[in-house]
Amino acid sequence: MGRYIVKRLISLVPIIFGISVLVFTILHLVPGDPASIMLGTSATPEAIKVLRQEMGLDLPLVQQYLQWMGGLLQGDFGVSVHTGEPILPEILSRFSITLQLTVLGALFGWLFAIPLGIISAVRVHSSVDVVVRLFAMLGISVPNFAIGTLLLLGLSLYFGWFPPIDVVSFWEDPAEAWQVFVLPAITMGIVLAAGVMRMTRSAFLETLEKDFIRTARAKGNNQWIVIVGHALRNSSIPIVTIAGMQIGYLLGGSVIVEQLFSIPGLGQYILDGIYQRDYPVVQGGVLFVALVFVLVNLLVDVIYTWIDPRIKY
Template structure:
């Protein structure tokens, strides 16, 4: 296990290096000059050239990349060319907000998905199964921004309730934080629930036909014991796989939900950097998200060994 962990950690180096090169290259291919955006349309060529020099944008791309990646290796994410603030503290601050939103949304999705997915599997081809499958199809088909917009309109027009604008941490004030995060978390939870519910149903349908399930029933075990005690753990690997992938995507891809509900998370921070052509913000933010994503996948691989002791690394 230790050797496997060391190999996986070492394998992160070329992955993150490739992502850094890709992001750096794409950003510099995007039309728009950060100096021109910061100075406005009335800026003189001399002022733009001076700002280019102060930001290091007059240097060759290879030199800019080596300077940036050298700072990253030292833990220096640089400063924002737009605000002048250090990037790493902002990323950590914004990521804590995104993390709370993601955890809340994932919990809502799992609470909905796993019980109904199991119920749909053990009552296959019944009315309950049809309803669950239709709900799953709707959850997968409807984009999250549409769900969020409907929730905002519904609660504001019919219930006259508007979620608070100021973000509060769950550690500071759980009640106020619940009010802030409930609608965006439900928006994300519906998307999570659709995918996990579909995978739960498929995994349980496959497991319920195994010989050990028939043996467990032949011994006189109750349906609850068979489903939870025998089928659940043996069906967990594909469920954990898709759940882990969704967590990784949500941690870095919740930008639409954050923008819709005015949540100042990491996704919105990166999006603002893209609008402002703030290269250090986007590069540092994307690389941080990539690191989190690969660490989540590593954690999922380790969970496999706990679920199924036959898996050895």
Template structure:
């Protein structure tokens, strides 16, 4: 297990380098740049040259990339071209919101999806199964921005409730924090629950067909023991895989939801930086998100051995 973890950590290096290099090249191929945005109508060749030399943008792209990645390896993610402030403190501050939003959305998804998926499997081909399958199909099909917009319209027009704007830390004010976070978390959790529900249903049905389930029932075990001890545990591998992928995706994929609910998270930071051509901010955020995504997948792989002892990484 230790050797496997070390190998996976070493694999992070080429993956992250490849991701940052791709993002770096794509950003530099986009029309426009941060210098033009900063100078506006006051842009002159002299002013442009001065700023390019100040930020090192007059160098060839490969030298710019090497200078940036060398600083990153030393823990320095550079400064924003727009604000000239260090990127890392703001990125970590915004990540707290995105991380909390991801955890709340994942918890809501599990609470909704796993019980309904189990019920759907046990009530196969009944009206209950049909309702659950329709719900899961809606969750898979409806985009998060559509559900978020519809939810805001219903609450505001039907119940005169308007979601609060801004952000309060859970430690400082738990009540206000939950009031702010619960709606966007519900939107993301409801969307996530569709695929988790479908996966739970199919996984449980597959396990229930196995011979060892018939043997457990033949020994006189209660249906609760059969379902929650034997069937669910053996069917968790694909469910855990899907949940791990969703959590990794959410950490970098909450841009639209954060924008709709005016949450100052990491996704909104990336979107603002892209619009402003703030290359160092985009590169730092993408690298950070990619690192978190790979770490989540590593944790999921390690969990496999605890869920199913038959899996070995020797």
């Protein structure tokens, strides 16, 4: 296992390199000059030229990329061209907020989706199964910004629940943090729950037809003992796979939710960088999210061996 993990960590190098080239190239293809945007419409060409030289934007793209990668290899994500502040401390600070939101949204989605998916599989073709499948279809079809807008209008503005307050960490004040994160977490969790629910139902339907399930039932075991003690673990591989992938998608998809609920997380930080043509912020933020996504996938692979000891690396 240790050898496998080391190999996977080494394989991160070409993946991160490819992502960095892609992000760098796409950003520099976007119309607009950061120096012109920062100085405004009244700036003179001379002032714009001086600022471009200070920002290194006058250098060839290859040289700009090599300078950026050289800083990354030393742990330096660069400096924001808009604020002049180092990027990495800001990314880590914002990521802690995004991580809390993502974990809460994932917990909500899993605790809601897995039990309903199991019940839907056990009571296949029943009215409960139809309702669960309909909810899953709606969760996949409706975008998260629409769900978040409805929650804001219905619960926050109309009923006055969860009023807008400053963002605080769960470590500082759990009660106040709950009021801040509950609506965006539900927004993210509903989308996650839809996919996990469908996968849980499909995995259980397949597992319940296996011979070892028939044997467990023939021994006179209770229905829920058969489901929890035998079927659950053997159905967990595809569930864990999609859950791990969606954690990465939640981290990346938090941009819209954070913007909608005015949460100063990493997603909003990257979005502000896009608006301001702040290349170092966007490059560093996207690369950081990609690294976390790949590490989550590695963790999922490690969990496989705990669920099914027959899996060897």
